[in-house]
Amino acid sequence: MAAERALSRARSLKLTAIGTAAGLFSGLFGVGGGTVVVPLLVLWLAYDERVATGTSLAAIVFIAGFAAATQGLYGNVNLRDAALVGGPAVVGVVLGAALQQRLRSRAISVLFALALVASAVELVLK
Amino acid sequence: MIGTIAAGLAGGVLAGVLGVGGGILFVPALVVFMNLSQHHAEATSLLAIIPVALVGAYRQDRYGNVRRGDAVLLGFLSIAGGIAGVALANALSGAVLRDSFAALMVLVAGQLLRKARREPAQAHKRRERML
Numbered sequence: 742m743a744a745e746r747a748l749s750r751a752r753s754l755k756l757t758a759i760g761t762a763a764g765l766f767s768g769l770f771g772v773g774g775g776t777v778v779v780p781l782l783v784l785w786l787a788y789d790e791r792v793a794t795g796t797s798l799a800a801i802v803f804i805a806g807f808a809a810a811t812q813g814l815y816g817n818v819n820l821r822d823a824a825l826v827g828g829p830a831v832v833g834v835v836l837g838a839a840l841q842q843r844l845r846s847r848a849i850s851v852l853f854a855l856a857l858v859a860s861a862v863e864l865v866l867k
Numbered sequence: 868m869i870g871t872i873a874a875g876l877a878g879g880v881l882a883g884v885l886g887v888g889g890g891i892l893f894v895p896a897l898v899v900f901m902n903l904s905q906h907h908a909e910a911t912s913l914l915a916i917i918p919v920a921l922v923g924a925y926r927q928d929r930y931g932n933v934r935r936g937d938a939v940l941l942g943f944l945s946i947a948g949g950i951a952g953v954a955l956a957n958a959l960s961g962a963v964l965r966d967s968f969a970a971l972m973v974l975v976a977g978q979l980l981r982k983a984r985r986e987p988a989q990a991h992k993r994r995e996r997m998l
Contacts (some may be wrong), residue, residue: 768952771909773888803942833879
């Protein structure tokens with residue numbers, strides 16, 4: 742019983758650490774925080790990679806929601822542009838979830854890695 | 868504008884495949900194509916992420932890939948970090964924030980390449996292994 746309680750306390754601590762790290766990333770960079778949530782769920786809580794992916798997406802609804810509300814208080818949120826990028830992205834996520842079940846995600850990963858590095862260069866040079 | 872729409876679509880695919888929000892692509896698209904400041908792009912990206920993650924989570928839930936209790940818990944445990952992160956972002960200059968973001972992009976690219984190395988070449992092999 743005591744061991745069980747210690748185990749659940751260790752689990753709560755890990756979840757708190759993951760949530761806090763994800764919130765920091767999300768607020769600081771305007772991302773969902775999945776970049777830290779997925780690997781930490783796999784590493785610390787022995788999540789299967791796919792379950793980590795799905796659980797991370799569900800957590801991001803709340804993480805990004807709270808961070809967006811906070812940014813809203815600073816007056817930084819642009820509704821029209823959010824719709825412009827978010828609308829097509831909803832179509833993309835349905836495609837992506839289906840791809841993850843079927844296609845070669847290896848090629849997709851490499852493609853996105855290249856796209857990210859190219860965008861990073863463009864962002865800094867702009 | 869077409870660039871923003873394309874980046875939105877690509878960010879969504881990334882979100883579905885990786886379980887992220889897609890913000891890593893939304894932010895640079897909003898800066899480069901829509902001429903938003905780094906601060907406004909980040910804040911706007913957060914709002915765009917919400918429907919993406921919602922739809923993605925719904926799809927993943929149907930595949931049985933969501934642990935709902937942990938997801939909600941993680942969300943509420945993120946509040947303090949989120950407020951601190953937003954405050955920090957707003958305290959930094961646009962240039963510093965932009966360069967840090969570019970560094971994050973390169974890190975995520977590295978994470979993707981490592982993931983690609985771990986993956987089997989074809990997904991159907993993975994399915995066989997699961998059966």
